[in-house]
Amino acid sequence: MASRTGKTALLGMGLAALLAGCGGGGGGGGGFLPLVLPPAPPPAPPSAPPPTPPARTAQALCDLLAGKTIDGAVVQKAAVVAAADGVPAYCQVQALMSPKLNLALRLPEGWNGKLVYSGGGGYNGEVPAANTAALSMGFANVSSDSGHQGSGVDASWALNDPYAAQLFGSLSVPTVMAPALQMLTVAYGNAPARSYFEGCSNGGREALMNAQRYPNLFDGIIARAPAYNWVGFMGHFNRTAKAIAAPGGLLSAAKISTLAAAVRGACDANDGIVDGVVSNPSCSFDPAVLRCAGGGDTGDSCLSDAQLAVVSSWTSPAVWAGGAYRNAGWPLSGNEDDVGAWPAWVTGIAGPKTAAQYLFQDTTVKTYLARDLGADSLAYAPYDQDPQALFGLEALNSATSTDLRPYFGSSGKLILWHGGNDSALSVNTTTEYFQNLKTTLGAATVEANVRYYVAPGVNHCAGGPGADTTNLLAALDTWVGEGKAPETLVAAKIDAGKTSFSRPLCRHPQYPRYTGPAGDAAAAKLAASYTCTTP
The missing domain is CATH 3.40.50.1820 (Alpha/Beta hydrolase fold, catalytic domain)
Known part of the structure; x- marks a missing residue:
């Protein structure tokens, strides 16, 4: 050595x-x-x-x-x-x-x-x-x-x-x-x-x-x-950006909140405590239950077919070239409405072309794949158009x-x-x-x-x-x-220099399950009240 x-x-x-x-x-x-x-x-x-x-x-x-x-x-x-x-x-x-x-x-x-x-x-x-x-x-x-x-x-x-x-x-x-x-x-x-x-x-x-x-x-x-x-993930960013750009695809802040609240409602309690965080990854939620009647956009309490297509693009694996390039989908966590989550990365705070995922795929397509700073990344078919460029990006x-x-x-x-x-x-x-x-x-x-x-x-x-x-x-x-x-390690949430609460940081695949006294708000803030548990 x-x-x-x-x-x-x-x-x-x-x-x-x-x-x-x-x-x-x-x-x-x-x-x-x-x-x-x-x-x-x-x-x-x-x-x-x-x-x-x-x-x-x-x-x-x-x-x-x-x-x-x-x-x-x-x-x-x-x-x-x-x-x-x-x-x-x-x-x-x-x-x-x-x-x-x-x-x-x-x-x-x-x-x-x-x-x-x-x-x-x-x-x-x-x-x-x-x-x-x-x-x-x-x-x-x-x-x-x-x-x-x-x-x-x-x-x-x-x-x-x-x-x-x-x-x-x-x-x-x-x-x-x-x-x-x-x-x-x-x-x-x-x-x-x-x-x-x-x-x-x-x-x-x-x-x-x-x-x-x-x-x-x-x-x-x-x-x-x-x-x-x-x-893989740049291609996935590109696929989701195209779904958002499709007619009716963009989810408003209210629509994202509807999605996140539904996931929390179905899954939050599965880790022993309702605290706004879904810790047990085994909960399965089907976003199709949020489909608007007829598939059109009929209000903030449901998702249209175009918006469900965005959720599907984001959560499902993206696979190309017989599996040579792929990216795993994202899990629905129940906190998609956090300002640092979907608003920042997927839908954009000031419009879809301000979303970080859009910006990254856009500059990647223009620079490494199309090799044209004037190219339209949403019109580019990255995994069909130039396999040699993909290979070069992969190698780099x-x-x-x-x-x-x-x-x-x-x-x-x-x-x-x-x-x-x-x-x-x-x-x-x-x-x-x-x-x-x-x-x-x-x-x-x-x-x-x-x-x-x-x-x-x-x-x-x-x-x-x-x-x-x-x-x-x-x-x-x-x-x-x-x-x-x-x-097992200890993780903390620190606000203004002080610890607001702590949780066990569990080795995968375990998650922190609340095993403290029911209804005890003080105990719920302590890592000692949670046990690392296999789903």
Whole structure:
């Protein structure tokens, strides 16, 4: 196994060579041939505790890096950020890797000897903010804009810049890690003893991409709501956008509320408590019961045939080319009316062409498939029109491979997480990836190396009525450093800095079932009143 504290030598072998042979797989988490694999290696023993780094002030750390060029990264600014709200003082280093890959490295006082890389979101385009939760735990933190600048819902930069497209697809993280490790060595006197990656959405895709293509880069990876199935979900976005654009297809806010209330009415109590969150995923609701008389639009208390077609497009799997490309449908959660759910992602707050799903599929069709910024994405037939363009997009951006033997063989651990009310990316796609891991690698290997959690009522990455805050990084660090695999965790809903309520975060397929005293409002707010239960 390659030493993770000496990753720079590995990275120096050349990123093009590392990428060779790592093209896109079968697409959409399905359609691939089953692999016949040898037995998995036994779990590695817990690693030794990291050495204690020298104590240096944030200003001293900045002074050591200011104006330097380190492994191709030109430090443009190194400035102290004062301690605040439990976050220690740290040095924020901003650096440029030619031609336009920007990174930020945050070096805390009282460094714990470890690094966490924070993934981006959407089509990236800006450096994510500092991970203050990680900094408060003593981690150094690095992130980048992945090699281009712009809006996260705009991919036009990739039209005529293949290098930027490669950086976004898979190369930016290993490219940034090389100078980041060297900067830490210069600043603290030694490289990090352990390195982790955490990301959500596109950051979750980056997480899985690195587990698949660069198995020696990180000791542990957290992939939250991973957008790993790029071709599949973009095609699904396109299909649903067309259904919404059809005559009478758009659902008003009142119609969405009718749908959500009906799901809650049918399913909310199935988890032991009526609290506005459907936690038991086994409840089945047929939206056809909401059909307006005759199928026309006769009021807000029912759905027309055109509107039911939108719901069907959204909830049913999208499959093309004999299963080579697919995307699982979304479950009806009962919280579709949350402002961060359907209004933001599916129907649009200021019209259907402001919906995030529409914007993402539109820029993807124009840039990667039609290769014409003037193309009409709603008139494009992406899975029939240009198979070669689809293959190219899959090879660049999808991270569907389930052969994680090299990553697990080098002692890497993986935590998967998804919000149950995610209207951006279906929780069912992450469940499929988890199940496909078992099919490929065997249940014993997955049990030893992977944990998967679903957070009921939580929107895309965060928000929604569910408990959306959990310290997954601490759980991962304990797993990697002490060999103690995480089991049930605790999730909290935090408002204005205070915990409103807590819930168990259960290992899939379990869900939190209320087992506390009936009618006790105070008990209902406590995680201890719930039991992780198999549907």
